[in-house]
Amino acid sequence: MRRLALPGIVFATFIFLAAPVLIVVVASFNSGAVLSFPPTGFTTRWYERINPLFLHAVYVSLVVGLSTAFLSTVFGVPAALALARGRYAGRDLLNSLCLSPLMVPALVTGVALYQFSLAVWDVTGIGLGGTIPGLVLGHMTFGIPFVIRAVIAGHARFDRALEEAARNLGATPLETFWRVTLPVLQPSIVSGAIFAFLMSLDDVPIALFVGGGDATTLPVRIFTTVEFDFGGDIMAVASLIVGASVVLMLLLDRLVGLEQFFGSRH
Amino acid sequence: MLANGSALAGARPRSAAPDVWLWVLLPTLAVLGLIFGLPLADLIAVSVHEMTGPAQVGDALTLEHYRAFVTDPFFLVMVVRTFWLGFLVVAFCLAIGYPVAYYLARTTSRWRGMALFLVISPLLVSAIVRNIGWFPILGGSGVVNWILMSIGLIDEPLRLISNFTGVVIGLVHALLPLMILTLTTVIQRVEPELEEAAANLGAGPALVFWRVLLPLSLPGVVAGSLLVFAMAISAYTTPAILGGNRVLVMSTYIAQQFRTVLDYPAGGTAAALLLLFAALLTLLALRVRTKGGEAG
Numbered sequence: 001m002r003r004l005a006l007p008g009i010v011f012a013t014f015i016f017l018a019a020p021v022l023i024v025v026v027a028s029f030n031s032g033a034v035l036s037f038p039p040t041g042f043t044t045r046w047y048e049r050i051n052p053l054f055l056h057a058v059y060v061s062l063v064v065g066l067s068t069a070f071l072s073t074v075f076g077v078p079a080a081l082a083l084a085r086g087r088y089a090g091r092d093l094l095n096s097l098c099l100s101p102l103m104v105p106a107l108v109t110g111v112a113l114y115q116f117s118l119a120v121w122d123v124t125g126i127g128l129g130g131t132i133p134g135l136v137l138g139h140m141t142f143g144i145p146f147v148i149r150a151v152i153a154g155h156a157r158f159d160r161a162l163e164e165a166a167r168n169l170g171a172t173p174l175e176t177f178w179r180v181t182l183p184v185l186q187p188s189i190v191s192g193a194i195f196a197f198l199m200s201l202d203d204v205p206i207a208l209f210v211g212g213g214d215a216t217t218l219p220v221r222i223f224t225t226v227e228f229d230f231g232g233d234i235m236a237v238a239s240l241i242v243g244a245s246v247v248l249m250l251l252l253d254r255l256v257g258l259e260q261f262f263g264s265r266h
Numbered sequence: 267m268l269a270n271g272s273a274l275a276g277a278r279p280r281s282a283a284p285d286v287w288l289w290v291l292l293p294t295l296a297v298l299g300l301i302f303g304l305p306l307a308d309l310i311a312v313s314v315h316e317m318t319g320p321a322q323v324g325d326a327l328t329l330e331h332y333r334a335f336v337t338d339p340f341f342l343v344m345v346v347r348t349f350w351l352g353f354l355v356v357a358f359c360l361a362i363g364y365p366v367a368y369y370l371a372r373t374t375s376r377w378r379g380m381a382l383f384l385v386i387s388p389l390l391v392s393a394i395v396r397n398i399g400w401f402p403i404l405g406g407s408g409v410v411n412w413i414l415m416s417i418g419l420i421d422e423p424l425r426l427i428s429n430f431t432g433v434v435i436g437l438v439h440a441l442l443p444l445m446i447l448t449l450t451t452v453i454q455r456v457e458p459e460l461e462e463a464a465a466n467l468g469a470g471p472a473l474v475f476w477r478v479l480l481p482l483s484l485p486g487v488v489a490g491s492l493l494v495f496a497m498a499i500s501a502y503t504t505p506a507i508l509g510g511n512r513v514l515v516m517s518t519y520i521a522q523q524f525r526t527v528l529d530y531p532a533g534g535t536a537a538a539l540l541l542l543f544a545a546l547l548t549l550l551a552l553r554v555r556t557k558g559g560e561a562g
Contacts, residue, residue: 009366013366019409020439021391024402033407035408037403075297078290087287088287088288097295105500107521108537111520111521111534112305112308238395242391252390
């Protein structure tokens with residue numbers, strides 16, 4: 001009996017963890033009311049009824065996610081190298097400063113950006129609220145620190161002798177950087193960029209306050225929709241996201257290794 | 267710590283010119299300052315100004331909003347509710363997470379990789395989707411109520427969603443993987459031989475847990491709990507969706523002030539306080555973990 005208790009708890013936990021994800025798929029094919037169980041029949045009509053607004057939101061999410069990942073890498077990698085290799089006073093403080101956005105609740109960052117974009121508009125007439133560039137800037141607040149953290153962690157395992165070897169063999173500093181340093185750091189750069197992308201796709205609080213109108217991401221579109229009404233097409237959209245996540249998960253597991261990917265986060 | 271740092275700095279020959287790496291860091295610092303530092307400073311500045319009308323912030327300085335937070339029962343109750351939510355989420359995450367982490371840390375089964383995958387994979391499905399998934403499960407005609415009524419445990423459906431209960435369930439679900447991963451790492455560092463030794467000396471499983479396993483894994487338990495607590499009180503999406511606009515915690519209050527009430531100074535004050543709580547808890551968690559790491 002005791003021997004079975006532990007696996008029992010573990011198994012129940014897995015069901016608990018998987019339940020809301022699996023039920024979304026089941027409910028999306030329910031021909032009756034999507035929120036009632038057991039399903040009364042099979043239908044694909046919820047999928048046919050998906051509001052085109054959701055399609056546009058997918059486009060916004062992808063553009064914002066990819067731009068965030070790219071720009072976060074552009075600004076994050078040099079900063080990570082500067083923090084890992086530099087010898088100057090206040091380096092630890094600068095390091096904490098660069099990672100500090102991760103300690104701030106996303107909602108607080110979101111309302112701060114909302115408030116600030118109003119102030120910027122008052123003073124300069126530049127309106128970033130409700131635009132895709134605004135969303136990207138908002139998501140870079142966590143994207144840059146994620147990339148910095150991943151690259152610093154990867155750099156800790158970096159063997160500097162490789163660079164010395166390249167230099168001794170006649171490579172210029174620039175060549176050494178492009179052909180030795182960057183390739184060695186590539187896995188951590190990639191996992192930092194993927195993480196920034198995933199977090200951008202997932203974010204609600206910042207995109208809710210910075211975006212709006214045409215610049216509404218998929219999670220925010222879902223969020224604002226379920227605030228008022230809970231239709232079957234929401235389940236269909238959610239179920240498609242689950243499908244995309246599974247594909248992504250398998251890809252990620254193949255490319256980076258899931259355990260490593262999430263293990264390196266903290 | 268400080269003495270150690272300056273001794274190191276003294277030992278190294280210091281060049282007069284600032285390190286070139288500082289110049290490399292500069293653009294990123296400038297960007298983060300512009301998109302994060304300034305907006306945050308502006309938000310805190312707004313919180314010490316008067317509200318002169320909807321979406322209007324006056325010029326006069328005031329600490330009135332902060333005073334209200336420590337004197338007005340409305341805010342006190344809200345802060346207590348927020349912390350109670352964090353406490354409940356941590357308690358459930360620990361109670362469920364510890365046995366699961368213990369299993370993952372100790373098992374030699376070939377299913378270990380699969381089990382770990384099952385723990386991690388929900389993290390990769392968008393938070394908004396996981397939130398929505400609770401409606402067909404916890405709703406009035408959802409799975410749980412259907413099961414409970416089918417086996418005759420209840421006659422009326424239980425209210426499990428669009429209230430505080432729903433928020434607790436959703437947050438436990440969201441944060442449990444994090445707790446399990448943290449605890450698994452810690453328990454792995456406790457050598458199984460210690461448990462065996464205690465058992466050989468006659469200690470029962472409960473005693474082994476209380477006197478050996480728990481004390482040795484305590485730094486990880488504390489660090490994980492502080493992190494989960496910080497994330498639970500900071501969360502907005504889950505309390506907003508699963509609370510169904512009925513659960514007023516700090517995060518939902520902040521969003522309300524900025525989205526509908528348009529009292530920016532009041533919202534800014536709550537945001538500044540939430541930021542303070544979350545940052546302090548996270549720093550504390552990091553400190554506990556580093557200490558535990560040094561000891562282990």
